[in-house]
Amino acid sequence: MDRNNAIISVRNLVKNYADFTAVKGLSFDVYENEIFGLLGPNGAGKTTTLEIIETLREKTSGEIIVDGFSVDHDANEIKRIIGVQLQAAGYYPNLNLVELMELFAGLYGVNIKPMEMLEKVNLQDKAKAKYKALSGGQKQRFSIATTLLNSPKIIFLDEPTTGLDPQARRNLWDLITEIRKNGTTVVITTHYMDEAEQLCDRVAFVERGEIIALDTPDNLIDQLLSRGFERTKEVKKANLEDVFINLTGKEWREG
Amino acid sequence: MNKPYNHTKATLALAKASFRSIMRSPSAVVFTLAFPLIFILVFGFLGGGGIKVDLAIAPGSDLQNPVIKALEETAVINLVKNKSKTEIAQQLEKGNIAGVIDVRKNTVPQPAYLANVQYTSASMDKGNILKSVLNNLMFMLNTRDLKPSVAEIRESTVHGRTYRTIDFILPGQLGFSLLSTGVFGTAFVFFSLRQTLVIKRFFATPVKRASIILGEGLARIGFALLGAVFIIMIGHFFFHFTLIHGIVTVLNMLVLSIIGLIVFMGFGFVVSGIAKSESTIPPIANIITLPQFLLSGTFFSIDHFPVWLQPISRALPLTYLNDAMRQVAFEGAGLWDVKLQILIMLIWGIAIYALAVKVFKWE
Numbered sequence: 114m115d116r117n118n119a120i121i122s123v124r125n126l127v128k129n130y131a132d133f134t135a136v137k138g139l140s141f142d143v144y145e146n147e148i149f150g151l152l153g154p155n156g157a158g159k160t161t162t163l164e165i166i167e168t169l170r171e172k173t174s175g176e177i178i179v180d181g182f183s184v185d186h187d188a189n190e191i192k193r194i195i196g197v198q199l200q201a202a203g204y205y206p207n208l209n210l211v212e213l214m215e216l217f218a219g220l221y222g223v224n225i226k227p228m229e230m231l232e233k234v235n236l237q238d239k240a241k242a243k244y245k246a247l248s249g250g251q252k253q254r255f256s257i258a259t260t261l262l263n264s265p266k267i268i269f270l271d272e273p274t275t276g277l278d279p280q281a282r283r284n285l286w287d288l289i290t291e292i293r294k295n296g297t298t299v300v301i302t303t304h305y306m307d308e309a310e311q312l313c314d315r316v317a318f319v320e321r322g323e324i325i326a327l328d329t330p331d332n333l334i335d336q337l338l339s340r341g342f343e344r345t346k347e348v349k350k351a352n353l354e355d356v357f358i359n360l361t362g363k364e365w366r367e368g
Numbered sequence: 369m370n371k372p373y374n375h376t377k378a379t380l381a382l383a384k385a386s387f388r389s390i391m392r393s394p395s396a397v398v399f400t401l402a403f404p405l406i407f408i409l410v411f412g413f414l415g416g417g418g419i420k421v422d423l424a425i426a427p428g429s430d431l432q433n434p435v436i437k438a439l440e441e442t443a444v445i446n447l448v449k450n451k452s453k454t455e456i457a458q459q460l461e462k463g464n465i466a467g468v469i470d471v472r473k474n475t476v477p478q479p480a481y482l483a484n485v486q487y488t489s490a491s492m493d494k495g496n497i498l499k500s501v502l503n504n505l506m507f508m509l510n511t512r513d514l515k516p517s518v519a520e521i522r523e524s525t526v527h528g529r530t531y532r533t534i535d536f537i538l539p540g541q542l543g544f545s546l547l548s549t550g551v552f553g554t555a556f557v558f559f560s561l562r563q564t565l566v567i568k569r570f571f572a573t574p575v576k577r578a579s580i581i582l583g584e585g586l587a588r589i590g591f592a593l594l595g596a597v598f599i600i601m602i603g604h605f606f607f608h609f610t611l612i613h614g615i616v617t618v619l620n621m622l623v624l625s626i627i628g629l630i631v632f633m634g635f636g637f638v639v640s641g642i643a644k645s646e647s648t649i650p651p652i653a654n655i656i657t658l659p660q661f662l663l664s665g666t667f668f669s670i671d672h673f674p675v676w677l678q679p680i681s682r683a684l685p686l687t688y689l690n691d692a693m694r695q696v697a698f699e700g701a702g703l704w705d706v707k708l709q710i711l712i713m714l715i716w717g718i719a720i721y722a723l724a725v726k727v728f729k730w731e
Binding site for chain 2: 199205
């Protein structure tokens with residue numbers, strides 16, 4: 114990644130709730146076509162930050178520019194060029210996946226072929242299924258498909274792999290990598306460091322509403338090592354997840 | 369990407385999705401169609417015959433005589449035969465039958481028969497009907513061959529429209545159907561869309577809030593109108609529900625349905641806003657619908673209510689919808705003729721939407 118254009122720029126973002134401050138003056142840039150990770154414990158302010166960028170939440174102060182549009186004045190323009198996957202969103206009840214796709218096509222004002230969108234996330238066999246009847250991994254893939262409808266420049270994924278089994282998780286990584294390859298910028302939050310290390314070009318660590326580190330995963334690891342850190346247990350060339358994948362096979366299953 | 373965003377398209381996409389969802393939701397179909405239809409069926413079959421008076425024939429009574437024959441031809445009288453003396457005595461005491469008749473051949477030639485009738489104090493009103501039917505019948509039988517000496521009755525009946533039970537019940541059931549679709553449907557949908565973050569996901573698209581409300585409203589109106597047409601058609605073709613000007617009357621009723629539904633949806637928005645959880649929706653919605661169901665003349669004309677209750681009835685919006693529906697359907701009134709009823713519904717509408725704007729929650 115060279116220092117190319119910042120497609121998102123956040124300056125001094127502050128969000129106060131009635132009784133506490135969730136975000137305390139965050140500043141960072143997301144570059145075009147990178148996968149940017151927001152990491153940190155629960156309640157650190159990751160989701161709040163994402164939702165303010167997505168124009169779903171009001172900020173208290175600060176400045177945010179998304180692809181040249183300000184969240185203050187051009188919320189609707191921003192909504193048209195981003196795709197949003199929420200942490201726990203539901204979908205309209207009693208509709209099958211094709212019908213949900215048609216609904217979102219109408220909401221985004223685009224003409225798409227629902228089946229093609231479902232094929233992108235490998236759900237064409239589930240076209241007539243209801244969202245509720247999908248497995249965890251299928252639900253997340255469907256959610257991601259809805260974010261791609263409007264051919265967005267940026268997609269936001271809030272903990273897309275939480276609760277998935279190793280196969281489904283790896284499958285989702287492939288999908289996210291694929292989306293980036295097609296020119297889309299990806300902003301992702303996760304609790305899994307192996308995932309961040311594997312996927313993200315750069316990560317920001319958020320703690321109590323502040324960024325405490327921001328760099329490439331490699332640099333951050335090197336910095337830690339240079340401070341003399343050593344793992345207590347010697348690392349082998351494989352870990353238990355490798356064993357799991359090796360034993361149970363790579364293809365994901367839907368349960 | 370530079371093409372302007374189309375709000376109409378978004379609204380219609382939402383309306384389509386919502387309509388599909390409603391059609392697949394069992395509770396919506398049950399409340400809008402099944403309940404009203406059950407009531408219509410029950411009352412449609414009940415209301416056919418008018419008053420019937422049960423008259424038992426005493427065991428041992430002569431059956432081959434002009435009196436019994438004439439009674440058999442009388443529509444009001446339902447003859448109960450083949451009952452034992454004790455059975456008849458019991459039923460007389462309970463008032464299940466209005467009287468018992470015992471016809472005997474007379475031992476002397478004039479008159480040819482003697483008819484002993486016993487009434488019961490347990491069924492005085494029917495007994496009086498029976499009495500006058502019998503008097504009339506005897507008079508006819510006895511004077512058949514005589515010229516009247518004082519005056520002769522020449523009877524005739526004006527042929528007016530028959531006001532059947534269905535003409536009263538169907539508009540009431542239609543109103544009830546609109547009320548429950550409007551209140552329950554709207555309250556549940558918006559509460560659950562909010563709770564399951566469906567609306568939040570919508571907000572991440574360029575759709576406007578007005579489009580969400582409008583799309584939902586259109587779907588619900590479409591569904592309720594389909595239901596209304598279905599109920600009217602069943603009533604008309606199976607139970608002879610009166611539609612004076614045919615299709616024009618139906619269209620007028622549909623316009624009234626839309627007005628009523630929009631008002632009732634306002635109640636639904638309020639309920640979805642004040643309900644704390646899914647399980648508090650039914651009790652709150654019932655507080656709104658049940659009194660109207662009972663007091664707005666759905667089953668009984670409010671003129672029959674005690675005087676102190678009538679002002680309450682006359683304050684409820686469903687009363688005016690029912691009233692307007694009946695005038696349009698049976699009396700052939702146009703929409704302008706029921707402007708007062710429409711006006712009162714509109715006043716309710718303005719009041720309830722003012723409240724809905726205050727209490728409705730998006731998140």
